[in-house]
Amino acid sequence: DGGITQSPKYLFRKEGQNVTLSCEQNLNHDAMYWYRQDPGQGLRLIYYSQIVNDFQKGDIAEGYSVSREKKESFPLTVTSAQKNPTAFYLCASSISYGTQETQYFGPGTRLLVL
Amino acid sequence: QKEVEQDPGPLSVPEGAIVSLNCTYSNSAFQYFMWYRQYSRKGPELLMYTYSSGNKEDGRFTAQVDKSSKYISLFIRDSQPSDSATYLCAMSDIRSGGSNYKLTFGKGTLLTVNP
Numbered sequence: 001d002g003g004i005t006q007s008p009k010y011l012f013r014k015e016g017q018n019v020t021l022s023c024e025q026n027l028n029h030d031a032m033y034w035y036r037q038d039p040g041q042g043l044r045l046i047y048y049s050q051i052v053n054d055f056q057k058g059d060i061a062e063g064y065s066v067s068r069e070k071k072e073s074f075p076l077t078v079t080s081a082q083k084n085p086t087a088f089y090l091c092a093s094s095i096s097y098g099t100q101e102t103q104y105f106g107p108g109t110r111l112l113v114l
Numbered sequence: 115q116k117e118v119e120q121d122p123g124p125l126s127v128p129e130g131a132i133v134s135l136n137c138t139y140s141n142s143a144f145q146y147f148m149w150y151r152q153y154s155r156k157g158p159e160l161l162m163y164t165y166s167s168g169n170k171e172d173g174r175f176t177a178q179v180d181k182s183s184k185y186i187s188l189f190i191r192d193s194q195p196s197d198s199a200t201y202l203c204a205m206s207d208i209r210s211g212g213s214n215y216k217l218t219f220g221k222g223t224l225l226t227v228n229p
Contacts, residue, residue, distance in 0.1 A: 043202070045217075102146070104160060
C-alpha cells in the first residue's frame, strides 16, 4: 500500500520546546515538501527537498528546520523560535522536482501549544 | 493583488445540484492547474490536473481552464453529500530547466451538499 504517512496525528508543544514531526513515503518519490495550513488560509510552503541531502527554504522557513538523510523520510522540527506554531502541518511528495508531476499529500499533523 | 483568489464560501447546495467552484489568478506564467479536495482534518487529495487551457472531465467532475481570462473552474454534477469538503485550487509555473516547481494555493472553498 503506497502512500505518505505522518505522525503523530496530534502533537502538543510546551513553551520553549522543540518538537519534530515525522513524514515517511514509500512512493519512491524524489521530492518532498512541508506546508503549514492555518484556518481560512491556503497552504504555505515551509521547506522542500529535491533530493536526498538537499533542501531549500520555502516562503515561511523561519523557526523551522528539516533534514533529508533518506529518500523516504523528511522530518520537520518546529523550534522554540517559531512563535506561532499552532497549525495543521502537511507533508507532500512528488516524483521529482521541476517536472509536471504534481504533489501528493499525507494526512497531516495538528500541532497545538500548551 | 493576491496571486490566487478563491471565494471561501461557505457554499451550501441540495443533493443533485450542479456545483461551480472558481479561482482567478494574476500570474500569466501559471501553466499547470490542479484541484484538491480536503475533508475536515485530513490531507488534501488530488482531484483534477490540467495543463494550459481547455476542459478535462473525470466522472462527475469537470475542470475548465481559461488562460486568457486567468480563470479556472471545477464543476461537480449530480453532487452528493460525500462531496462535502473544502476544495482547493492550486497552480504552478514550471519554467524551462525545471528549476522552479512551486504550487500556489487558493484559500479553499467550503462546500456542503445537503441530502
